[in-house]
Amino acid sequence: MRSTPSPGTLRLLKALLFLIALLPASALILATFGVAGFSLGANPIEELLHNAGKWGLRFLLLTLAITPLRRVTGLNWLIRFRRMLGLFAFFYVSTHFLIYALLDQRLEMGAIVEDIIERPYITLGITALIMLIPLALTSTNAMMRRLGRRWQPLHRLIYPAALLGVWHFWWQVKEDIREPLVYAIILAILLGFRIWWRRNRGQSRAHKE
Numbered sequence: 001m002r003s004t005p006s007p008g009t010l011r012l013l014k015a016l017l018f019l020i021a022l023l024p025a026s027a028l029i030l031a032t033f034g035v036a037g038f039s040l041g042a043n044p045i046e047e048l049l050h051n052a053g054k055w056g057l058r059f060l061l062l063t064l065a066i067t068p069l070r071r072v073t074g075l076n077w078l079i080r081f082r083r084m085l086g087l088f089a090f091f092y093v094s095t096h097f098l099i100y101a102l103l104d105q106r107l108e109m110g111a112i113v114e115d116i117i118e119r120p121y122i123t124l125g126i127t128a129l130i131m132l133i134p135l136a137l138t139s140t141n142a143m144m145r146r147l148g149r150r151w152q153p154l155h156r157l158i159y160p161a162a163l164l165g166v167w168h169f170w171w172q173v174k175e176d177i178r179e180p181l182v183y184a185i186i187l188a189i190l191l192g193f194r195i196w197w198r199r200n201r202g203q204s205r206a207h208k209e
């Protein structure tokens with residue numbers, strides 16, 4: 001059994017992770033105002049939109065990486081960081097959506113609805129975002145207690161949400177699929193690990209019986 005860091009160390013690590021997770025947002029804010037050498041380049045709205053979307057996806061994958069990491073390393077306390085990573089995923093994806101709706105579409109509801117219906121990659125993106133909303137809303141300890149056994153099945157929505165997020169990325173690239181391919185491979189490894197783990201655990205239980 002590996003030792004768990006003291007409550008004080010865990011609090012410090014959490015605070016550190018919080019600050020690190022805010023770095024991409026801070027860089028985007030600095031770039032928006034052209035401060036400290038940061039800049040959004042020739043196409044600022046696209047730059048903001050793409051950056052927030054990618055960070056949303058990265059945090060989703062980081063959230064999904066916690067369980068395999070715990071199992072491989074035996075560092076069970078890593079679970080303490082999962083909620084924060086998931087909430088940051090939601091924060092960046094929501095920001096991505098807000099940039100799209102407010103800056104790209106200038107809040108023209110007709111155009112937004114038309115996009116959601118007629119552009120399949122947007123349909124995938126909005127479906128993924130909608131799936132993440134109940135997860136964010138039920139992430140508190142109080143909601144965990146209230147939902148009891150129903151909490152875990154509900155939170156499995158993160159799997160289809162991440163799949164749709166990667167698919168959404170893949171679908172909107174024009175030619176070069178290398179980048180979404182990297183995200184797809186990482187997601188396949190993270191989900192594949194879970195399937196492998198369940199099968200193995202099932203087999204070792206059957207052996208014991």
Ligand code: HEM
Binds near residue numbers: 124129168169
């Ligand atoms: C879990 C949800 C989502 C994730 C993980 C996600 C992620 C991404 C990523 C990684 C990109 C590509 C960035 C790049 O090419 O550098 C992207 C692009 C984009 N996303 Fe999302 N997104 C999500 C939801 C949404 C939603 C809800 C909308 C709008 C309703 C949306 C609208 C767009 C648009 C307009 C683009 C740019 C397409 C282009 O430039 O041609 N996304 N998204």
